[in-house]
Amino acid sequence: MTRSSDDRSFRIGTGAFAALVLLIVAGIAFELTRQSTLSIAKFGLKFWTTKVWDPVSGDFGALPFIWGTLYSSVLALLVATPIALGIAIFISELSPRMLRQPLAYLTELLAAIPSIVYGLWGIFVLVPIVRKVEIAMGAKPALGVGMLAAALILAVMVIPFTSSVAREILKNVPATQREAAYALGATRWEAIKVAIGFGRTGIIGAVMLGFGRALGETMAVTMVIGNSPQISASLFKPQYTMAAVIANEFTEAADELYLHALIEIGLLLFIITVGVNLLSRLLIWSTKRRAQTIVVIPVIVAEEVPA
Amino acid sequence: MNDDPKISVRDFDFFYGAAKVLHGISLDIPARKVTALIGPSGCGKSTFIRSINRMNDIITDARGKGTILIDGTDVYGSDTDVVELRRRVGMVFQKSNPFPKSIYDNVAYGLRIGGMRNKRQLDDIIERSLTRAALWHEVKDRLHASALALSGGQQQRLCIARALAVDPEILLMDEPASALDPIATSKIEELIYELKDNYTIVIVTHNMQQAARVSDRTAFFMLGRLVEEGDKNTIFTNPKEKMTEDYVTGRFG
Numbered sequence: 001m002t003r004s005s006d007d008r009s010f011r012i013g014t015g016a017f018a019a020l021v022l023l024i025v026a027g028i029a030f031e032l033t034r035q036s037t038l039s040i041a042k043f044g045l046k047f048w049t050t051k052v053w054d055p056v057s058g059d060f061g062a063l064p065f066i067w068g069t070l071y072s073s074v075l076a077l078l079v080a081t082p083i084a085l086g087i088a089i090f091i092s093e094l095s096p097r098m099l100r101q102p103l104a105y106l107t108e109l110l111a112a113i114p115s116i117v118y119g120l121w122g123i124f125v126l127v128p129i130v131r132k133v134e135i136a137m138g139a140k141p142a143l144g145v146g147m148l149a150a151a152l153i154l155a156v157m158v159i160p161f162t163s164s165v166a167r168e169i170l171k172n173v174p175a176t177q178r179e180a181a182y183a184l185g186a187t188r189w190e191a192i193k194v195a196i197g198f199g200r201t202g203i204i205g206a207v208m209l210g211f212g213r214a215l216g217e218t219m220a221v222t223m224v225i226g227n228s229p230q231i232s233a234s235l236f237k238p239q240y241t242m243a244a245v246i247a248n249e250f251t252e253a254a255d256e257l258y259l260h261a262l263i264e265i266g267l268l269l270f271i272i273t274v275g276v277n278l279l280s281r282l283l284i285w286s287t288k289r290r291a292q293t294i295v296v297i298p299v300i301v302a303e304e305v306p307a
Numbered sequence: 308m309n310d311d312p313k314i315s316v317r318d319f320d321f322f323y324g325a326a327k328v329l330h331g332i333s334l335d336i337p338a339r340k341v342t343a344l345i346g347p348s349g350c351g352k353s354t355f356i357r358s359i360n361r362m363n364d365i366i367t368d369a370r371g372k373g374t375i376l377i378d379g380t381d382v383y384g385s386d387t388d389v390v391e392l393r394r395r396v397g398m399v400f401q402k403s404n405p406f407p408k409s410i411y412d413n414v415a416y417g418l419r420i421g422g423m424r425n426k427r428q429l430d431d432i433i434e435r436s437l438t439r440a441a442l443w444h445e446v447k448d449r450l451h452a453s454a455l456a457l458s459g460g461q462q463q464r465l466c467i468a469r470a471l472a473v474d475p476e477i478l479l480m481d482e483p484a485s486a487l488d489p490i491a492t493s494k495i496e497e498l499i500y501e502l503k504d505n506y507t508i509v510i511v512t513h514n515m516q517q518a519a520r521v522s523d524r525t526a527f528f529m530l531g532r533l534v535e536e537g538d539k540n541t542i543f544t545n546p547k548e549k550m551t552e553d554y555v556t557g558r559f560g
Contacts, residue, residue, distance in 0.1 A: 097367065176404035180466070182365060184417035184473055185394035198407055 036264035064229035073214035076154035084162035111160035119223035165206035208280035319373035343522035397470035403462035440468035460491025
């Protein structure tokens with residue numbers, strides 16, 4: 001074999017692995033669709049928009065779960081984003097050099113905690129605190145479990161992802177940008193704002209990464225959200241998410257239609273996650289075209305649903 | 308020199324951690340003239356120019372010792388407001404570093420952080436600064452286009468306009484043309500020649516022809532020491548030190 005043909009086989013080999021990724025994604029979409037045909041045929045698009053979830057009479061609508069997933073994720077994002085960016089700014093710009101590594105390591109450690117452990121912490125610590133708040137506010141019934149507890153636990157789980165990506169982005173902003181600001185009489189805070197402005201597309205990406213995480217998170221949310229399919233803007237009412245209903249009911253799905261309805265929820269979650277991904281990429285791409293800033297496009301991963 | 312010097316440096320040392328990189332620099336820089344700092348790489352000329360507006364402060368473990376006076380006031384004095392200092396002493400860097408904003412917003416940046424909000428006032432100063440930086444005619448129809456769409460030479464002139472907008476008295480230029488092609492370089496040099504009527508300019512350059520073309524006075528640095536300084540013609544044609552002569556005639560460096 002000649003050396004140049006080595007190059008060719010190397011290219012073909014690695015190319016095959018790359019193609020495998022596409023194949024897996026397409027395969028997931030195909031399989032989810034194939035295994036939910038009964039439900040798709042029976043409910044059609046109404047599956048997205050109806051609120052009834054009645055396994056006994058075989059009537060299924062996914063809206064409460066879609067609502068619960070999106071609402072809890074958006075709330076988590078609202079709580080997590082400022083905190084995560086604050087952590088990223090502190091570590092990359094302000095903290096004493098000695099503290100930098102340990103702090104970065106500790107935030108990343110948050111991401112390594114298994115989600116079932118978060119769930120236990122939620123049940124034993126967070127839920128009683130939320131219940132006390134509810135009682136103090138006169139909310140009825142004061143259960144503790146519900147949307148607020150879920151959003152808070154999601155926020156804690158999302159923070160390490162958003163803050164590490166944001167930190168990396170701030171670190172990659174060229175020193176010349178900060179120098180330019182300082183040389184024009186900028187204060188420390190003003191120079192940091194310049195760095196944030198320079199990395200803004202990447203920071204948007206970091207926030208979207210957190211959103212993707214929150215959408216697919218299953219275990220911890222299932223343990224604290226209350227698992228009741230209802231659509232409500234209330235922070236205290238128990239609700240349900242797409243991932244949670246699959247995890248809870250999959251093993252109990254006795255008849256075919258029930259099973260297919262659950263798998264269709266998985267398909268919806270897949271579509272929504274891909275949609276959010278595309279949307280964030282479009283967003284990043286359009287800001288990038290306006291100003292050529294550094295761009296880090298993180299992959300948004302929804303945690304796989306245990307089946 | 309008949310006037311008092313604009314910048315007066317006495318026994319200035321500079322350290323990065325334990326490493327001493329400037330040794331007892333003493334130098335007077337006259338007002339409204341161009342002073343060029345020349346010397347081989349690593350001779351400390353960039354460190355020196357960055358000491359004048361205390362840009363080295365942002366590097367950890369870096370510190371200066373000795374005095375740098377601007378109009379008789381110590382730059383390193385305990386009551387010096389660094390933010391105020393840097394507005395009086397503008398700086399242009401080796402690599403053009405526009406913000407990823409529009410041309411207009413780039414020039415407006417220093418004014419806005421200084422608290423200027425009046426649109427008409429901003430417009431006026433931005434036009435004047437871009438005109439002074441010899442860029443106005445090229446960009447006046449696209450002030451709100453991204454600064455990053457400009458060519459390298461235009462970006463560097465934009466950075467000069469941005470520095471001029473806050474109305475400094477001194478302009479420090481750290482190899483402002485080293486990343487530019489010859490035509491863009493000659494534009495920057497013409498600009499420097501015009502600006503010296505109103506500003507005190509200190510320029511670091513690698514390029515000896517450039518120093519000979521643009522400067523009034525020239526200072527030669529070597530291994531962290533100031534070897535010799537004086538009138539440009541003296542330094543280039545009749546230097547006192549053997550080392551200066553060897554450098555300017557291209558025997559090393």
